[in-house]
Amino acid sequence: MENNYQLSRIQNYISGLMNKEEMFQLEKEALEDPFLQDAIEGYRMQKGVDVRQLSLLQQRLNRRVEQTKSTRNAQFYTWQRLAIGSAAGVIFVVLIAFIYFRNFTSHTSRTTEVELINPENKIAIEPVLTGGDASPIGGWNEFEQYLQKNTQVKDLGGKVVVEFSVDKNGKLTNFIFGGQPNETLKKEVLRLIEQGPKWQGNQGKLIILFPIDEYNFSQVIKPPHCFGIEEQAN
Amino acid sequence: MSEKELLIQYRTTGDLDLLGKLYAPYMSLLYGVCFKYLQDADKSQDAVMQIFEELIRKLRIHEVDNFKSWLYTFSKNFCLMQLRKGKATQYVDIDEQVAIGNDYLDESDPKEWSESQFEKLESCMLTLKPEQERCIRLFYLEQKCYKDIVTLTGLDMNQVKSYIQNGKRNLKICMENK
Numbered sequence: 001m002e003n004n005y006q007l008s009r010i011q012n013y014i015s016g017l018m019n020k021e022e023m024f025q026l027e028k029e030a031l032e033d034p035f036l037q038d039a040i041e042g043y044r045m046q047k048g049v050d051v052r053q054l055s056l057l058q059q060r061l062n063r064r065v066e067q068t069k070s071t072r073n074a075q076f077y078t079w080q081r082l083a084i085g086s087a088a089g090v091i092f093v094v095l096i097a098f099i100y101f102r103n104f105t106s107h108t109s110r111t112t113e114v115e116l117i118n119p120e121n122k123i124a125i126e127p128v129l130t131g132g133d134a135s136p137i138g139g140w141n142e143f144e145q146y147l148q149k150n151t152q153v154k155d156l157g158g159k160v161v162v163e164f165s166v167d168k169n170g171k172l173t174n175f176i177f178g179g180q181p182n183e184t185l186k187k188e189v190l191r192l193i194e195q196g197p198k199w200q201g202n203q204g205k206l207i208i209l210f211p212i213d214e215y216n217f218s219q220v221i222k223p224p225h226c227f228g229i230e231e232q233a234n
Numbered sequence: 235m236s237e238k239e240l241l242i243q244y245r246t247t248g249d250l251d252l253l254g255k256l257y258a259p260y261m262s263l264l265y266g267v268c269f270k271y272l273q274d275a276d277k278s279q280d281a282v283m284q285i286f287e288e289l290i291r292k293l294r295i296h297e298v299d300n301f302k303s304w305l306y307t308f309s310k311n312f313c314l315m316q317l318r319k320g321k322a323t324q325y326v327d328i329d330e331q332v333a334i335g336n337d338y339l340d341e342s343d344p345k346e347w348s349e350s351q352f353e354k355l356e357s358c359m360l361t362l363k364p365e366q367e368r369c370i371r372l373f374y375l376e377q378k379c380y381k382d383i384v385t386l387t388g389l390d391m392n393q394v395k396s397y398i399q400n401g402k403r404n405l406k407i408c409m410e411n412k
Contacts, residue, residue: 021379027380028373038267039270042271045270046269046275049262053279054262058261
């Protein structure tokens with residue numbers, strides 16, 4: 001190493017181990033190189049080169065470099081932790097959202113369940129999904145409430161199955177009743193529909209249940225879209 | 235990796251390993267320089283480490299062409315600052331400082347000298363103080379070492395050195411002005 005070579009030259013120069021030509025060479029170099037000049041003067045003041053001192057200095061430098069490396073590693077880990085932390089944060093938010101939506105969904109279905117257990121003396125409707133795409137404007141819920149409010153048949157129970165189409169004015173026409181429904185109920189259905197809300201869609205099939213004491217309404221399962229979730233016409 | 239590459243690499247990456255590689259070869263010389271000014275082994279060792287600390291920041295900012303001379307100037311200033319802090323004022327000959335700056339500039343190309351330049355040199359030699367002229371002749375022309383010049387002239391070692399240094403500087407100034 002050039003540096004160690006210089007150092008041993010300095011050492012030899014100061015301790016008088018050089019011949020005259022070598023001394024002259026170093027002196028000449030030092031005149032051109034103030035760095036070397038100062039170093040020689042410094043070592044002369046110290047009365048020689050202490051190699052042990054210099055190796056200690058080298059060790060200090062090595063430690064210093066190492067130390068920064070480890071701090072950088074520590075910082076690196078901090079960044080890693082930060083990354084893990086933020087990932088955990090994101091996962092947490094996603095989980096919260098997931099739970100929220102799950103609860104929200106199950107909440108609605110729970111509401112549906114409550115609604116499904118139809119209290120006595122309430123009209124229930126059940127759109128037959130295969131029957132068509134028709135739905136009352138304002139939603140099934142509102143239609144059911146309308147039926148409930150306006151029915152004049154209070155003392156007669158039974159089931160009416162009716163197929164119909166929707167005309168361009170949103171009125172229901174072409175009623176086809178399934179089975180042999182009670183004539184009173186049939187008329188009541190026609191009256192209620194006639195005075196009821198407008199419809200959208202083309203075709204529909206509906207099961208309307210008039211409450212009777214013996215009938216277990218809870219068995220009537222309605223699709224969730226009957227409750228608040230409106231089915232849009234295609 | 236060359237010194238220049240190390241410098242550039244360090245400036246871009248800030249990798250202390252690189253700076254360590256760059257610095258280590260100069261440490262022993264630097265220690266000598268620091269000792270010259272601080273005259274204390276522990277202080278000099280600390281100074282060498284403190285200079286390294288300074289370099290960590292400085293070399294990321296500054297583009298350094300000649301690392302060796304830059305490092306020398308920086309370290310010397312650092313030591314002088316240390317001394318000033320310690321209220322021990324050190325006076326440095328400003329001419330010497332200027333001369334040092336110049337020394338590094340023209341170490342590059344040893345030109346072929348023409349006859350007229352030798353004549354110029356001879357006439358310049360006559361403008362020097364007699365002690366300076368004598369020491370310069372002994373040193374540069376007869377290639378005697380300081381020790382020999384001391385015995386030949388009966389001068390003190392430090393006198394010899396300063397005659398040569400100052401004579402050399404005066405010669406240079408004279409040569410440039412003619």
